[in-house]
Amino acid sequence: MTTLVGATRTPLRARLRLFGSRLACEPGHLIGVALAIALAYLVLAPMLAVLGSSTQLTRMDAARLGGRHGDLTLAYFERVFTSPMSDHIFWTPLANTLSVAAMATALAVVFGVVLAALVTSTNIWGRKALGFLLIIPYMLPSQAIATAWITVFKNRRTAGPAGVLEALGFSPPDWLAYGQFPIVICLALSYFPFAFLLFSNGLNKIDTQLEEAAVTLGARTRTIWVRILLPLLIPTTMSVLLLTVARTLGTFAAPYVLGTPVGYTLLSTSLYSHLRSGAPGVAAVLAIVLAVFGIAMLAFDVWMVRNWQRFVTVGGKGDKRQRAKLRPMARITQTALAWTVFLVAALGPLLVMLQSTLLREPGVFRLDNVSLAYWFGFAGQPGVFTSPEIFWALFNSLTIAGTAAIICGVLGLAVGYAVVRLQGSWLSGFLRQVSFLPYLMPGMAFAAAFLTLFAVRRGPIPALYGSISLLVLVMVVTYLPYASRSGISAMMQVGREPEEAGVVLGAGFFARMLRIIGPLQKTALVTAIILPFISGMKELSLVVMLVTPGTEMLTTQSLRFLDYGFTQLANATVLIIGIVVMLMVLLLQRVTKSNLAGGLGG
Amino acid sequence: MPDIRLTSVTKTYGDKSRAVDDLTVTFASGEFICLLGPSGCGKTTTLRMIAGLEMPDSGEISVGDKIFFSSQSGQFLRPEKRELGLMFQSYALWPHMSVEQNIVFGLDMKHMPAAKKAERFAELAKLLHLEGLGGRFPRELSGGQQQRVALARMLAVSSNLLLLDEPLSNLDASLRLEMRAELKRLHHALGCTVIFVTHDQLEAMTMATSITVMNNGRIEQQGAPMDVYRRPASRFVAKFVGSPPMNMFKAGELPLLSGEVARTLGISAAGMETFGIRPEAIRLSADCDSAVLRARVDTIQPTGADWIVGLVFGNRQLFALTSEMPPRDIGAHVGIALKADGVHAFDKTGVAVERVS
Ligand SMILES: Nc1ncnc2c1ncn2[C@@H]1O[C@H](COP(=O)(O)OP(=O)(O)OP(=O)(O)O)[C@@H](O)[C@H]1O
Ligand SMILES: [Mg+2]
Numbered sequence: 001m002t003t004l005v006g007a008t009r010t011p012l013r014a015r016l017r018l019f020g021s022r023l024a025c026e027p028g029h030l031i032g033v034a035l036a037i038a039l040a041y042l043v044l045a046p047m048l049a050v051l052g053s054s055t056q057l058t059r060m061d062a063a064r065l066g067g068r069h070g071d072l073t074l075a076y077f078e079r080v081f082t083s084p085m086s087d088h089i090f091w092t093p094l095a096n097t098l099s100v101a102a103m104a105t106a107l108a109v110v111f112g113v114v115l116a117a118l119v120t121s122t123n124i125w126g127r128k129a130l131g132f133l134l135i136i137p138y139m140l141p142s143q144a145i146a147t148a149w150i151t152v153f154k155n156r157r158t159a160g161p162a163g164v165l166e167a168l169g170f171s172p173p174d175w176l177a178y179g180q181f182p183i184v185i186c187l188a189l190s191y192f193p194f195a196f197l198l199f200s201n202g203l204n205k206i207d208t209q210l211e212e213a214a215v216t217l218g219a220r221t222r223t224i225w226v227r228i229l230l231p232l233l234i235p236t237t238m239s240v241l242l243l244t245v246a247r248t249l250g251t252f253a254a255p256y257v258l259g260t261p262v263g264y265t266l267l268s269t270s271l272y273s274h275l276r277s278g279a280p281g282v283a284a285v286l287a288i289v290l291a292v293f294g295i296a297m298l299a300f301d302v303w304m305v306r307n308w309q310r311f312v313t314v315g316g317k318g319d320k321r322q323r324a325k326l327r328p329m330a331r332i333t334q335t336a337l338a339w340t341v342f343l344v345a346a347l348g349p350l351l352v353m354l355q356s357t358l359l360r361e362p363g364v365f366r367l368d369n370v371s372l373a374y375w376f377g378f379a380g381q382p383g384v385f386t387s388p389e390i391f392w393a394l395f396n397s398l399t400i401a402g403t404a405a406i407i408c409g410v411l412g413l414a415v416g417y418a419v420v421r422l423q424g425s426w427l428s429g430f431l432r433q434v435s436f437l438p439y440l441m442p443g444m445a446f447a448a449a450f451l452t453l454f455a456v457r458r459g460p461i462p463a464l465y466g467s468i469s470l471l472v473l474v475m476v477v478t479y480l481p482y483a484s485r486s487g488i489s490a491m492m493q494v495g496r497e498p499e500e501a502g503v504v505l506g507a508g509f510f511a512r513m514l515r516i517i518g519p520l521q522k523t524a525l526v527t528a529i530i531l532p533f534i535s536g537m538k539e540l541s542l543v544v545m546l547v548t549p550g551t552e553m554l555t556t557q558s559l560r561f562l563d564y565g566f567t568q569l570a571n572a573t574v575l576i577i578g579i580v581v582m583l584m585v586l587l588l589q590r591v592t593k594s595n596l597a598g599g600l601g602g
Numbered sequence: 603m604p605d606i607r608l609t610s611v612t613k614t615y616g617d618k619s620r621a622v623d624d625l626t627v628t629f630a631s632g633e634f635i636c637l638l639g640p641s642g643c644g645k646t647t648t649l650r651m652i653a654g655l656e657m658p659d660s661g662e663i664s665v666g667d668k669i670f671f672s673s674q675s676g677q678f679l680r681p682e683k684r685e686l687g688l689m690f691q692s693y694a695l696w697p698h699m700s701v702e703q704n705i706v707f708g709l710d711m712k713h714m715p716a717a718k719k720a721e722r723f724a725e726l727a728k729l730l731h732l733e734g735l736g737g738r739f740p741r742e743l744s745g746g747q748q749q750r751v752a753l754a755r756m757l758a759v760s761s762n763l764l765l766l767d768e769p770l771s772n773l774d775a776s777l778r779l780e781m782r783a784e785l786k787r788l789h790h791a792l793g794c795t796v797i798f799v800t801h802d803q804l805e806a807m808t809m810a811t812s813i814t815v816m817n818n819g820r821i822e823q824q825g826a827p828m829d830v831y832r833r834p835a836s837r838f839v840a841k842f843v844g845s846p847p848m849n850m851f852k853a854g855e856l857p858l859l860s861g862e863v864a865r866t867l868g869i870s871a872a873g874m875e876t877f878g879i880r881p882e883a884i885r886l887s888a889d890c891d892s893a894v895l896r897a898r899v900d901t902i903q904p905t906g907a908d909w910i911v912g913l914v915f916g917n918r919q920l921f922a923l924t925s926e927m928p929p930r931d932i933g934a935h936v937g938i939a940l941k942a943d944g945v946h947a948f949d950k951t952g953v954a955v956e957r958v959s
Contacts, residue, residue: 011674013676014674014675014676015676017676017677017678018657018673018676018678021657021678022657022678024680025654025657025681424616495692497690497692498694500688500690500694501688501690501694501696502707503655503681503682504654504681504682504686504688505682505707505708505755506682506711506712506759507711511711516696519696519698520696520697520698
């Protein structure tokens with residue numbers, strides 16, 4: 001009976017043999033398992049480590065409190081949430097963080113929406129140029145605007161050369177120089193390009209027929225925006241909100257530069273100072289709080305993607321929107337508005353930083369005061385080009401970001417490969433989820449977790465604190481969501497068939513990788529490398545706790561300069577980062593033959 | 603090449619229902635076999651299991667005494683060792699390689715010297731009318747040319763078994779007709795076994811020397827095209843093969859008609875659960891007084907060669923296909939007579955009821 005063949009249980013030996021063949025024929029299995037183990041360790045273990053360190057006594061506290069090192073304790077949670085110190089450690093920073101995040105996000109979203117509407121849907125002058133120029137702040141490191149701000153508004157409260165205003169004879173009050181107001185402004189200015197990009201893309205994706213349908217029914221422009229376009233932009237708005245809030249929660253540069261001098265702390269700066277002052281238990285609890293925010297936002301994001309499908313417009317021919325013809329007066333004022341934002345957010349900071357490095361005496365705008373002293377050094381003081389700190393920081397930044405970017409790009413594609421090849425299996429789902437977990441996780445929380453995990457030797461892995469590999473690892477994990485996302489979509493697009501066509505014709509795994517998958521994914525790979533590289537060059541909050549004197553990067557070195565009052569060198573360092581990043585952006589556009597601002601239309 | 607034999611092959615994806623369910627079938631050597639069935643019935647899965655790109659959960663696949671797969675002994679022959687050609691529905695041409703590089707890829711893998719590769723390419727280019735296109739890239743080709751390149755790539759490495767997964771579904775109607783002829787010509791010239799997947803019953807009817815109808819991961823019927831058409835083994839096959847499709851009725855629905863059908867087939871009406879009448883088996887006559895069955899003409903659709911006549915019988919609609927001008931106009935009544943060879947009855951399980959002629 002033939003039916004019995006299927007009904008009887010296959011012998012164990014046969015099953016083992018088939019299992020072997022399956023592994024040999026489907027490299028996705030091995031790659032997938034290896035990736036799953038590596039990712040689980042790199043993503044999940046730090047989180048567990050931070051949980052552990054928040055609930056176990058350190059050696060010092062053990063001696064003080066009369067317990068043993070490693071005893072379980074709730075002391076750190078009590079200290080953070082309920083002790084008399086809790087106001088200072090947690091509650092005030094929490095209130096500050098939430099208010100700053102709310103205000104900065106609101107401002108960024110308003111800027112983003114208005115500018116996106118102006119650039120995509122009206123006839124203001126210089127739309128095309130603005131499409132690119134407005135995302136420049138996004139290419140600058142997060143401390144650029146804060147550094148520029150302090151260069152202008154610095155008063156006598158802190159050491160070092162005077163601010164521009166001070167030098168000109170004004171004395172800026174504290175509220176203008178430091179604290180909540182400048183932090184909110186700086187964050188809004190650094191994060192609005194994001195909102196601008198997403199809203200522009202969102203607007204361009206909306207089918208123009210939806211509006212035309214309304215026009216034929218007699219709706220006016222205002223009605224169309226209020227009743228049709230803005231509601232359709234709700235999902236975009238929500239993702240912009242999430243991303244901006246996530247970034248402000250984890251932001252470090254602005255609160256450190258502008259908040260610390262007046263004792264205005266956010267969760268991130270509180271976490272930083274506790275870690276630096278040798279209170280890892282408290283820092284771990286704060287990192288957990290940040291991570292909880294991150295997970296909550298991730299959950300909300302997933303929920304949104306799942307439930308807001310109905311907003312995805314079906315079909316559509318994707319025509320360009322008819323640009324509203326503004327009346328002359330409106331056209332002039334709105335053009336001025338858009339360009340002002342560019343001046344304040346992008347050109348202004350750059351010019352401020354540049355001028356400070358060219359004037360020997362700050363704020364004295366006379367020709368005989370102009371010199372290249374800060375670049376080439378003077379009176380025994382090293383300049384930018386002769387400073388060993390800057391040289392090593394540049395070297396470290398390039399090596400660390402470069403290595404992390406290459407690993408990240410390759411891993412991203414490997415995740416994509418395994419996910420696509422094993423589609424439908426639990427391994428594929430697991431890889432997808434785990435590689436996505438660090439998304440929206442505040443960098444500070446992750447850095448604290450990594451520090452906890454790798455500060456000491458763990459099994460075969462030596463203590464990594466103070467080494468470049470720790471920085472590389474933490475960057476790889478943090479940027480992995482983006483890399484694996486693009487890897488998955490690139491592999492999905494290609495599908496399994498081109499590779500299977502090779503299999504049938506007798507191409508082995510390496511021949512397939514070299515001759516089929518490799519060439520097909522060239523562009524995807526380059527993109528998956530350059531994007532993390534750019535982020536890595538700009539990264540501050542993630543690395544600021546992990547760098548040591550030997551591993552300073554450009555971003556952290558610039559902070560050190562500020563700490564010691566070398567405003568000019570700090571500015572020059574930020575400018576160097578800006579130049580490297582812009583070169584990378586140009587390279588990226590060359591390679592992908594696309595325009596970062598390409599979604600902006602026109 | 604010997605016959606291809608599948609024995610109790612089963613394949614499940616995840617814990618969902620079975621994509622291929624206990625399939626036992628033999629594909630005879632040298633035939634042009636069409637695997638026909640509706641979307642999602644497991645045709646591609648079957649083809650991929652024969653090619654070795656998918657591993658069955660259980661069962662055995664063998665060609666002569668060569669075992670491709672056996673869950674009993676644990677044998678699995680790697681795809682490249684099966685010596686077969688496979689053509690994908692999307693063609694899966696490599697966009698970064700030129701036409702020539704695409705075609706000679708399989709020879710590359712066999713480390714064939716350059717001169718021989720060029721010779722083989724020239725041969726194939728001639729056979730498939732691709733002369734002068736060797737340096738182009740796939741995106742610079744029309745759909746028909748791309749398809750011929752995919753064919754050439756498959757044929758470059760000589761194999762006795764060709765597997766084609768809906769190769770014509772991306773082509774427009776006239777090109778499709780041309781390619782059908784081309785494929786038949788190739789089959790004739792090469793003498794190899796071809797398994798051709800399609801969900802287009804017309805394509806299957808016109809091209810195959812043997813049709814295998816699949817449904818829900820199982821085989822419904824296997825046979826020569828005209829056999830499948832004339833003697834459908836099940837209600838599913840009867841409905842799926844033929845255009846316009848067979849008129850289907852429940853036995854109790856129209857007593858007059860079912861009585862007539864039972865009489866025509868010479869079977870008892872009791873064992874009959876459903877019955878079907880092919881549109882071309884309905885003869886219309888202007889004289890409706892002497893006819894046993896009468897229907898009202900509802901619609902008339904001329905197709906050029908034929909007329910598709912919509913009729914209302916009782917409260918049901920049925921279609922007739924006639925090559926003669928319909929005898930009456932819309933709204934009038936006509937007489938109906940049934941041709942015995944186009945009438946089929948099925949029992950409760952959907953299996954055809956044997957006629958006692
Ligand atoms: N990789 C896969 N993972 C999960 N389910 C699958 C996979 N491939 C096929 N299936 C399922 O198996 C069943 C049979 O699929 P198959 O592709 O063989 O159908 P088909 O007959 O080729 O259909 P079509 O005519 O649409 O190509 C379908 O229900 C399909 O959803
Ligand atoms: Mg298919």
